Amino acid sequence: MVVIEQILSKAEVQEFQQILDASPWLDGKNTAMGMASSVKNNQQADANHANIRQLANRLLTRVGETPQLISAALPHKIFPPCFNQYGVSEEYGYHVDAAIMRLPNSQDVIRSDVSMTVFLNEPEEYEGGELVIATEFGEQKVKLSAGQAVVYPSSSLHKVTAVTSGKRLAAITWMQSMIPDATLRQTLFQLDATIQTLIQQQQTDRAELDRLHNVYHNLIRQFSQL
Numbered sequence: 001m002v003v004i005e006q007i008l009s010k011a012e013v014q015e016f017q018q019i020l021d022a023s024p025w026l027d028g029k030n031t032a033m034g035m036a037s038s039v040k041n042n043q044q045a046d047a048n049h050a051n052i053r054q055l056a057n058r059l060l061t062r063v064g065e066t067p068q069l070i071s072a073a074l075p076h077k078i079f080p081p082c083f084n085q086y087g088v089s090e091e092y093g094y095h096v097d098a099a100i101m102r103l104p105n106s107q108d109v110i111r112s113d114v115s116m117t118v119f120l121n122e123p124e125e126y127e128g129g130e131l132v133i134a135t136e137f138g139e140q141k142v143k144l145s146a147g148q149a150v151v152y153p154s155s156s157l158h159k160v161t162a163v164t165s166g167k168r169l170a171a172i173t174w175m176q177s178m179i180p181d182a183t184l185r186q187t188l189f190q191l192d193a194t195i196q197t198l199i200q201q202q203q204t205d206r207a208e209l210d211r212l213h214n215v216y217h218n219l220i221r222q223f224s225q226l
Helices: 010-021 034-038 050-064 067-073 182-201 206-223
Strands: 002-004 025-027 043-045 075-078 082-086 091-095 100-102 109-111 114-119 126-128 131-135 138-142 149-153 158-160 163-166 168-177
Touching (some): 002 067, 050 168, 067 114, 067 182
Antiparallel strands (some): 002 149, 043 082, 075 168, 100 109, 114 149, 114 168, 126 163, 131 138
C-alpha cells in the first residue's frame, strides 16, 4: 500500500468538484459485478457523459506524470477512472475487485493487479467513509487529503465504511501491472526509491548508480509480462 502525496493540485480538485456537481449520477449498484453488488451502496458518475470522459482522461494524464505512482504500480494497462460519491448512510461492504475487467466500449480486457483511490474532498468535510484495506498486518484505514491517492493490490479485501455526515467524493481505477507479483513489485518499488534517494543526495559515484539502474531494469526485463 503506497500513498501518493499529490496526484491532483488543490486547484484541480476544485475544478473536478465543480464539473462533477454539474454531471449526472447513477446508482453505483449498476456497475458492481458478482457478489459486490449486494454490498455496494453509493452513486457513480455517468461514465458515458462527455464531462466525465474528459475528467477521466485528465486523471489518466496525471497518472503518467506521477513518477512515484509509475514506480509503485508499473502499469501496463489502465481502466478509465470512475468517479463515485457516498452520501449519509451510504457504504461499500467488504469485497474483492474483479480479477478481469473489460474496457468500456472495447473487446479488450485487463487483469486488475493494482487498485487506486484518489480522494477528491477534504477529510473534515465528511464523517466516516474510510477506505479499509485488509492486510496481513490487520485492517488499514485510509482517509487522505483532497488530491492524494492510495494504491494497493487489487487482490485485497477492502471496503468503504458508512458516511455518517457530509459527502465523500473520490475517483477509482485499476491497473494491469507489468509485474503481476505484488511482492516483487514492492521490492522493485523499494529499489527504485533507494536509487532516487541516492541520486538526490549526490554522494554516490555515478558508476555505482549505473550499476543499480542496470540491476533494476534487468529485473523488470526478466519478470515483466506484456
